Amino acid sequence: MTMTRRMTVGQALIEFLAHQWTVDGEHRERTIAGTVGIFGHGNVAGVGQALAQLNATQPDLMPYHQARNEQAMVHQAVGYARMHRRRGTLAAAASVGPGAANMITGAALATSNRMPALLLPSDTFATRVSDPVLQQLEHPHDPGIQVTDAFRPVSRFFDRVQRPEQLFSIALGAMRVLTDPAETGAATIALPEDVQAEAFDVPLEFLQDREWRIRRPLPESAPLARAVAAIRSARRPIIVAGGGVLYSGAEDDLRALVEQTGIPVATSQAGGGALKWDHPQYLGGVGATGTSAANRLTAEADVVIGIGTRYSDFTTASRTAFQHPDVRFVNVNVAAFDAYKHGTQLPVIADARETIVALREALSDWHVDAAYARTAAEEKARWDTVVDDAFAPSGRSLPGQAEIIGAVQSASAPRDVIVQAAGSLPGDLHKLWRVRDALGYHVEYAFSCMGYEIAGGLGAKRGLLADGDDRDVIVMVGDGSYLMLSTELLTAVAEGIKIIVVLIQNHGFASIGHLSETVGSERFGTKYRAYDPETANFQGDQVLPVDLAMNARSYGLDVIEVEPTSDAIADLSAALAAAKASDRSTFIHVNSDPLLYAPDGEGWWDVPVAETAELASTLRARSEYDTQVTAQRPLLGAMTDEQA
Structure with missing residues (x-):
């Protein structure tokens, strides 16, 4: 006779996740190390209740982490997984409608980067007894389509638990993908709000420890x-x-x-x-x-x-x-x-x-x-000489980004982790950062998602702490990306997790501004400036009165502002030394000149330029593009020696 426990779907899923283990050779760790969640209509009585119940009875079984933004929850999972070499990750739980939709970008990022992340978005009633409920989509041609269906193209695994009995095969299917090096990415289990709270008899074997062994196939x-x-x-x-x-x-x-x-x-x-x-x-x-x-x-x-x-x-x-x-x-x-x-x-x-x-x-x-x-x-x-020269302080009150990277490099320890994602920093770091540890460089560049940096850095630090590793995580972020998603700074403060954030203030989108110039669009729409009614654009000289240092201070971080003087680089180095010596999160604000570029590495990126235009700058850019594109090759595979 099969032994069972009467549980809700939410309770069974969370307890199941708490007993999954990844095994890689002699290494064994929790596959799902914790759940990051924001509760609302749809999951507060299901997954939320299950986490609350475990927190009261077995708090170490499935740790819960509070978050401020649903997209950032998935970014935390990816940062965690990177530090664990994809052997462990986090689950992210969100409510119906907008809460679920906010995770879609994170799902795409995880899948693009081939990184495991478990997503638990809530869904509307499976019974449809109360249709249409708050935050439900309505499609006359297909009433079954909901927000969670948008996860299908951005997930490596997707399924919806429409009946409690489906949970067994769905949960096992998600774990298979999360632990498969060839298939991993976002695994999404959509959970209708009524099904989450529905009780059924759960076989005890479903709740026992289960090991998932990483496949390491030998070459044929x-x-x-x-x-x-x-x-x-x-x-x-x-x-x-x-x-x-x-x-x-x-x-x-x-x-x-x-x-x-x-x-x-x-x-x-x-x-x-x-x-x-x-x-x-x-x-x-x-x-x-x-x-x-x-x-x-x-x-x-x-x-x-x-x-x-x-x-x-x-x-x-x-x-x-x-x-x-x-x-x-x-x-x-x-x-x-x-x-x-x-x-x-x-x-x-x-x-x-x-x-x-x-x-x-x-x-x-x-x-x-x-x-x-x-x-x-x-x-x-x-090239090493080129980098040495790029790192040398120039004495400018507004240093270039290369000088700033050099200062961060010299102040960091060999095992510290640099975290970045979008803008001009990934390109400059790829050329200039001198990596000294296998886990020391984490630049999310498959999806190049603005806003990843702080949440991903927090996840990376969380992952290191789970292994008893106290090395510093240094997040470098531009003001444009910071404004996209900075709220997980509060999460770091709430849990006492130390990260170091170096914000480079250049009053706009430095990377796209430069790209805009190369394609002949004259930096249009890439500057953070006050709107000029006469020109009907934002291309003027009136810089916005933004104070991101004050914003970071409002989250409860220690803040160090590097003033724009000839000693800016020396002051930045001192600020980093102070941040590393502290046991609290520190936010370092430094101004830069976005027109000072890092050394050219002789690479090219295909961004098509308008074939016809009235702007002379665009016509010049198109001429250059037509020259560059001739170097592209189809790369269809050369013959083998046996075929030649």
């Missing part, structure tokens, strides 16, 4: 042999390391491989930390925001070994990075979808670490040509 012998043959035949190979290297814990094995073979390495945004910045084979970031060292060698590479990268347009410089006429791609990825990109005929569908170990053995007697190794070393040395 034939694809591996073809990949090895291609590498051995290469004269100018290069490795493009992506996030998959870090998620499989392969950074030490990667270092051993490149030291053995001499193959140089460039990284995507997600791959930052795969090698330390000063490693002889590390050339820095690659692509549109990459370094000249990485981009020059990538342009001439005859074999590109992509490990754990999804080859975004920034990584490929919009398919202009790889210029060798016979370039071939050895793509190592746990997901076949990514392994087959660029039409490669050399995919290796396997775990990054397992494949790197196999490559080390197969290439034990092989090394790149000495002349090629010297070229790589020379380009690295040249």
Whole structure:
């Protein structure tokens, strides 16, 4: 006879989640380490009641974290998952209608970044007994469509619990996706408000500890042999390391491989930390925001070994990075979808670490040509000098962003984590930040979501604390992104979680302002200025009287304002030292000149320019675009040696 407990759907789901464990080799941790929730009509009597009940009876079983914005809840889950190499995450619970809708951006971010996050949006009555209820959508042609249906295209898993008995298969399905390296992303379980509170008999086996073992598939012998043959035949190979290297814990094995073979390495945004910045084979970031060292060698590479990268347009410089006429791609990825990109005929569908170990053995007697190794070393040395110069304080009262990054770099400890997401900072950090730890660089750039930084940084710090790791998390954010979503600063204060926020004030959208210039749109709509009735735009000189330092102070943070003087960089360094010495969250406000750009890394990004225009600036930009776009290549895959 099956033993059961009488429980509500909400109670059963939350207790089920509390007993899920991820196992990766010898490592075992909670898959869902806690629930971040905002309660309202739809979940206060379901998931909310379940969390309250556990808090009263077993407070450590499913920790609850209060939040201020539903989108930010998902960002916290992603930041947490990044620090845990995708082996653990958080659940995010929201109410019906707008509460649920606010999480959609977060879901898209998680899925784009291949990061696990469990979303529990509430839904309207399954019985429809009270239709239309508050916050319900009504579609005459399809009464069943609700806000939660918008999660379908942005989730890796979606289902709706319309009957209590469905919970078992749905919950297990969501966990399968969350713990699958090839499939992970946002897993969304829509919960109608009446079903959440409905009681049913729950088998006790559903509530027992369950382990989900991370798959680390070995490379098949034939694809591996073809990949090895291609590498051995290469004269100018290069490795493009992506996030998959870090998620499989392969950074030490990667270092051993490149030291053995001499193959140089460039990284995507997600791959930052795969090698330390000063490693002889590390050339820095690659692509549109990459370094000249990485981009020059990538342009001439005859074999590109992509490990754990999804080859975004920034990584490929919009398919202009790889210029060798016979370039071939050895793509190592746990997901076949990514392994087959660029039409490669050399995919290796396997775990990054397992494949790197196999490559080390197969290439034990092989090394790149000495002349090629010297070229790589020379380009690295040249770029390192460029960065040194960019970091040097200029004495300007409004320093450039590169100087600010340099000050943050010098004040940070080797294991500190830098967190960023959108604007001009990701590009500058990709080129300039000197990563010294595998987990030290977290730039969300798959979705490049403005507003991610503070919430993601909080999630990252929460994830580190869960492992007993007290390293500092430094969030760098521009004023535009800060204004999008800063409210989780209060969450940090409420829980006494320390993060350091460096806000760069440039009174507008610095990145898009620069991009606007390059496409001939003259920075239109990118400045934070008072509206000018005569010109009917915001392009004047009257800066808005915003005081973001005061805003941060109102959240309860310690605030340090760096005044715009010739000593601004020295004062910023002192502010960071004080912030690191404190046990409280600190907000550092520094003004910058958005027209002072970081060094050019010789990458390009495809942003189409208007084909016809009356603005002379647009016509000039179109002419330049027509020149640049000629370097794009279809990358349909070169022939293998056997076919040639």
